[in-house]
Amino acid sequence: MKQRQWRSSNRIQLLENGEEFFPSVFKAIELAQREILIETFIWFDDDVGKQLRALLIEAAQRGVRVDVTVDGYGSAQLDHEFVQGLTAAGGRLHVYGPLPPVLGYQTNMFRRMHRKLVVIDGAAAWVGGINYSLQHLRRYGEKSKQDYAVKVQGKVVDDIHTFCLETLEARHRGERMKPRRRSLGSWIHGLTQSWALPKGDARAMFLSRDNQDRRTSIEAMYRMGLRSAKSDVIIMNAYFYPGYRFLRAMRAAVKRGVRVRLILQGNPDKDYVKFAGVTMYDYLLKVGVEIWEYLERPSHAKVAVMGEQWAMVGSSNLDPFSLSLNLEANLVIHDHDFTKKLRRSLDNILEQHCKRITREDVSRYGPIHHFWRFLSYHLLRWFPRITRVIPVKLDRLYTLESSNAAGVPDAAGRDWR
Numbered sequence: 555m556k557q558r559q560w561r562s563s564n565r566i567q568l569l570e571n572g573e574e575f576f577p578s579v580f581k582a583i584e585l586a587q588r589e590i591l592i593e594t595f596i597w598f599d600d601d602v603g604k605q606l607r608a609l610l611i612e613a614a615q616r617g618v619r620v621d622v623t624v625d626g627y628g629s630a631q632l633d634h635e636f637v638q639g640l641t642a643a644g645g646r647l648h649v650y651g652p653l654p655p656v657l658g659y660q661t662n663m664f665r666r667m668h669r670k671l672v673v674i675d676g677a678a679a680w681v682g683g684i685n686y687s688l689q690h691l692r693r694y695g696e697k698s699k700q701d702y703a704v705k706v707q708g709k710v711v712d713d714i715h716t717f718c719l720e721t722l723e724a725r726h727r728g729e730r731m732k733p734r735r736r737s738l739g740s741w742i743h744g745l746t747q748s749w750a751l752p753k754g755d756a757r758a759m760f761l762s763r764d765n766q767d768r769r770t771s772i773e774a775m776y777r778m779g780l781r782s783a784k785s786d787v788i789i790m791n792a793y794f795y796p797g798y799r800f801l802r803a804m805r806a807a808v809k810r811g812v813r814v815r816l817i818l819q820g821n822p823d824k825d826y827v828k829f830a831g832v833t834m835y836d837y838l839l840k841v842g843v844e845i846w847e848y849l850e851r852p853s854h855a856k857v858a859v860m861g862e863q864w865a866m867v868g869s870s871n872l873d874p875f876s877l878s879l880n881l882e883a884n885l886v887i888h889d890h891d892f893t894k895k896l897r898r899s900l901d902n903i904l905e906q907h908c909k910r911i912t913r914e915d916v917s918r919y920g921p922i923h924h925f926w927r928f929l930s931y932h933l934l935r936w937f938p939r940i941t942r943v944i945p946v947k948l949d950r951l952y953t954l955e956s957s958n959a960a961g962v963p964d965a966a967g968r969d970w971r
Contacts, residue, residue: 561760562709564709565706565756573692575680575701576690580609583609588618589619590620592621592671594625594685594686595628595629595669595670597685597686598685602686603687611643623648623650632647647955648951651666666880678705679705679707681704682703683869684854699823700851702856704867706885722951757887772876776858777803782860790853790903792853793871795872801834804843805843815843817848817904821852846908847911849908856884859896859900869883
């Protein structure tokens with residue numbers, strides 16, 4: 555599918571956290587008449603997951619096509635009973651690379667299907683970072699997650715719809731979608747052309763990242779946005795561990811007089827997240843990037859605003875997994891009203907729930923501490939190359955449906971026979 559095309563005349567709605575996302579998606583599922591396509595990294599068997607399951611079963615029973623794709627690592631806990639209710643009603647569950655546990659541990663953690671997409675009746679789509687889990691609701695408690703998604707209607711929905719259908723068809727045929735050979739010049743020209751905005755309002759571009767010919771599509775658009783920014787940039791990203799080119803793009807933006815603010819996790823649900831992020835604090839502060847730590851609760855957000863018009867929302871973190879291994883999807887948006895609303899949300903987070911990190915905060919660490927963080931950064935940046943020597947799962951889907959539910963691995967790779 556041809557990507558990196560701006561589509562105008564869209565209606566784009568910002569959805570903050572599960573409190574806004576789940577009602578929007580679930581209501582649309584209730585009203586679906588022909589087709590429901592869902593891709594998600596995590597589908598948990600909790601209150602949220604059970605509600606989604608019940609709605610999908612009802613939709614399948616009234617004749618709606620239901621196709622749900624989950625990751626074999628992220629959704630490994632789904633069992634036979636949970637899935638059978640959906641398949642018995644006529645729905646299909648597609649599992650990306652299920653593998654059985656080894657000594658109680660999941661081994662299929664590389665090259666994960668990390669996208670979070672919904673398309674209903676080809677008329678509306680949802681793109682973001684929110685999984686189907688109670689963790690995305692405030693009532694989950696102090697470890698509930700801050701996150702975002704968008705609902706979009708308009709021309710860009712056709713791109714998302716086509717992508718979801720073509721992905722299903724290609725993966726079931728076992729195709730790996732071999733990369734096209736392109737010269738460096740043609741690649742740069744392609745990005746330059748894609749950034750040229752067409753006339754129209756509420757413009758959006760759908761981007762996906764894979765391990766074939768779209769390896770750097772999302773990161774490249776981030777860098778393009780940094781190079782194009784004239785005044786102000788805010789990036790809120792849960793797992794921030796980008797490569798050298800991304801860091802250079804941030805430094806160049808600051809040198810041009812652009813105010814660049816990063817909102818990173820200060821209260822993560824995983825301790826290693828903060829350790830990894832702090833590795834770069836000294837460098838970023840030296841070049842003039844502002845670092846703010848979000849302290850209210852864990853952040854799962856992957857959003858950005860650059861200037862008055864440009865924004866990005868999606869599933870892609872800015873770390874080695876998302877930028878070099880995972881299958882991801884983001885929506886790039888060029889619309890003043892939408893960007894204003896997202897900026898207002900991020901400004902509120904900065905004012906109410908963040909602490910600014912200073913050079914004094916970093917300087918209290920000793921030289922040995924800085925050495926280990928320096929070494930850790932470079933080791934993790936090489937991590938994707940190291941994983942290439944590790945055997946990985948096939949890049950295809952395993953489908954569970956009523957006709958073949960017996961004898962097919964479930965989400966964790968277990969055999970139901």
